[in-house]
Structures are given as C-alpha cells and as structure tokens.
Amino acid sequence: SYPSLLLAIIIAAILGPSMTNTIITIALVCTPPFIRLTRATAMVELQREYFVASQVMGAGVLRLLFVTILPNCMAPLIVQATMIFSSAILEAGAIGFLGFGVQPPDAEWGAMLGTARQYIQSNVWLAIWPGVAIFLAALSINLTGDGLRDALDPKLKQVI
Template sequence: MSLSSPLPPRRGLRAWLTSDTPASRFQARLGRYYATWRALSSNPLTLLGLAILLALVLVAAFAPWLAPFAPNDQDLANRLAPMGGLHPLGTDQLGRDILSRLLYGSRVTLAIIVLVAVISAPIGLAVGTIAGYFGGWVAAVLMRVTDIFMAFPRLILALAFVAVLGPGIDNAVIAIAITAWPPYARIARAETLTFRNADFVRASIVEGAGHWRILMTQIVPLCLGSMIVRVTLDMAGVILIAAGLGFLGLGAQPPTAEWGAMISTGRDYMLDQWWVAAMPGIAILLVSLAFNLLGDGLRDALDPRKRRS
C-alpha cells in the first residue's frame, strides 16, 4: 500500500472509516463501503434476506455432502412416503428423496440467477447509458427496441424464445436474459440523462476526454448503484419465470432436479401427498422473498438521501 493510502490506526478504526476528511481514495472508498454495510446491518429484514441467500449459496456448494441420497435414486417401495424417518421431507412418485432433490435443485436455481444477471445487466446498462449520453437518433433507435421488448409480458416472451430455441436450461437462461434487460436500459438511460450535462462531464470534455472514456469512467460507475438494486429486486421474478418454464417442461429436463419441474410432477398429488409440490414451492417462496428483502435494504443503503451517518 502506498504512502498516500495510510493504514488505519490500531484504535479508532470506526472513526477512521467515518472521517469527513479522508486522507486518500482508499480511505474514502472503505468509508463508503462501511456506511453501506451499517445501513444494511441496521435493518433486520435485510439481514434475514442476506442470510437466506448465503444459505442458498452454501447449500448449492455443499449439496453432495448435505443430501442424504443422490437426487435420482429411486425407492419404489417407499414412493410418496410422508415426511419423517429416512426422508425428512418425504418422497415423490418415484420414491426419490425430496430433500436431496431440493438441495441439488438449488444449484440449478443459483446458476440461472447468476447467468441471467451476468448477461442481462451489462446489456441493459450499455443500451441505457449509450442512449442517454448520445441522445438523438441513437436514443430513438435503442429505446424503440427496448419498448418493443417491454410491450410483451416477460413470461410470454420467454416462452416464445424457448419455443424457438428448444427446451433446456441453457436455452431457458438465454430466453430469460433476453427478456430481462429492458428495465435496466430504462433505468440506466434515466440516470445518464441526469449526469450527461453535469459540470464534471463538461470539464472532462474540455480537458479532451473522449465520449467513450467519459461513459466508462464517469457515467457507468454512477449508474451502478441503481442497477444493483434493480437487478436484486428482479431476481425474484427471474426465479418465478425459470420455475414457470420448468413447470411447463421447457426448462430443466428430466431427471434433473429443478424446483419448477418438481412442482409440475407433484401437482397430481396435491390433495393427498401435498408435500411433493409444497416443498419446492416453499423453497421458491423463501428465495424470492430473500431477494426482495435484500433489494429493499440495498435501495435504502445506496440512496444518499436515506443513508445514515
């Protein structure tokens, strides 16, 4: 670490992080991270959502060690067994352990969430910032394309893309990502319109900075806060769309353990063996709720008007 970024003193670390006059960019950056964490940690519901998502990551990572059985092992003698004993959450119509399939299904859900966010968020950010910064015919073309995608319900549009691409997890991810980026583009464009005529942008232009450099070094970083909040809140909808595709047989294909497909196979037993469909439904509910709780907390923490000192 350079001399311009002094280490915090052994005492008074909190005061060093919350200093109104940071001595370096490093200290200022750590101070912003600390203020954001304080805002998040002061909200119990946000911490609950974060805990559920961390549990999802851990469960997905250690599923082979946590699951009592392999996800596709069949025990026909114990098919549709109730909860308890060797099968804490019961078994399905083929005698497969529901708990094991839930644990392995968390991997599919987490993979879909990460891939959709990685694909759709950069696309929406790029379209929105370019449209907002350059304006004119560039904005007209890009935003009309955005409006076309937003004119259709996301699930219907995803179904159309999957019908063209074919069933499967990979195609489901592509279809969901294609339908998820338009809201991000609108948010990025609105944020860019508030910054493009700011004094610091005009000063960069006077100093000879190019448009693309201004976009990448000044505009895009300022849009990241709103994008992170919107992506987090949208993940609940992504989970529901992925589960809907799996329910219709267009997502993960048998015998892959996927929560939406598990609900589909259990719908015929809802009256007598309710746990077959209820357990994956509860898992979807908890993860969706966790993303909403975390998104609400991030929205408050990243809003300078609500950030606590």
C-alpha cells in the first residue's frame, strides 16, 4: 500500500548505494503490479468456455497453464511492462538523485542530476541534459505502451 517511489527510497536506503542494489530495489518495487495483473487476468480466463472445454477433454495442469491460460494473459502483461518500465526509469533517477543509487564514476541520469545541483548557477546544462534524457526516455516508453495497448487490446479494435 506504499507509493512505489517511497518504497523504492526505503529499500534503497536499507540496501545501500550500488548498481546491484538499485536493480534489486527497482525489481522489488515493480513486481507487485505484475502479480496483481497476472492473477486478475488468470481469474478471468479460468471462467472462459475454452478453459472449461480443455479441462473436460482431460488436459493436464501444465498444458492448461502454459497453453490455455498464459498466452491469453500476455497482452495485458506486455502493456503493463512498458508502463512499469517508464516508472522504473523515473524511480531509478530519483534514487540516484538522492544518492542511494548508482555512485560516481558510474553514469546514471539521476546521479548526474544530483551532482549537477552544486553547479546549477554556473553551468545549467549539466542539469538540463540528464533531465531531458529522463523525460524523453519515459515519454517514449509510455507512448510505446499506449501503442501496444491499442494494438493488442481486442476491445479497442473496431469492425468496419
């Protein structure tokens, strides 16, 4: 029930600053939405007629899972992955900006913004370019996710 950014900051503060700990933090924060979506989609698919028909025909549990249910859960999961990926970029940037993420000399946009803070009066470009890079990366991934949602959601397709 915690906001994802707050949870990411707490986990990063506990684990300490490093590249590995940043990856672990982002993975832990981004996992619950996938679990919730997979469960909800699977619960809907379990009520469909083709699943009941597969059960009646004697399909095994693994076949039901990997052939019947999981392929029909993939479209929402792919869209969710693109949406979560952009928020992961923002969270990694925030963690790096606060000093809990990747440490210099390794390059990370949030750490670059944090370092540029002290030079903002004399050289504003040190802060602008990493900020623009974070913005463009998150925006492009969000737009890709919107396009994938439009392409993969059968409810949005209109019959002409």
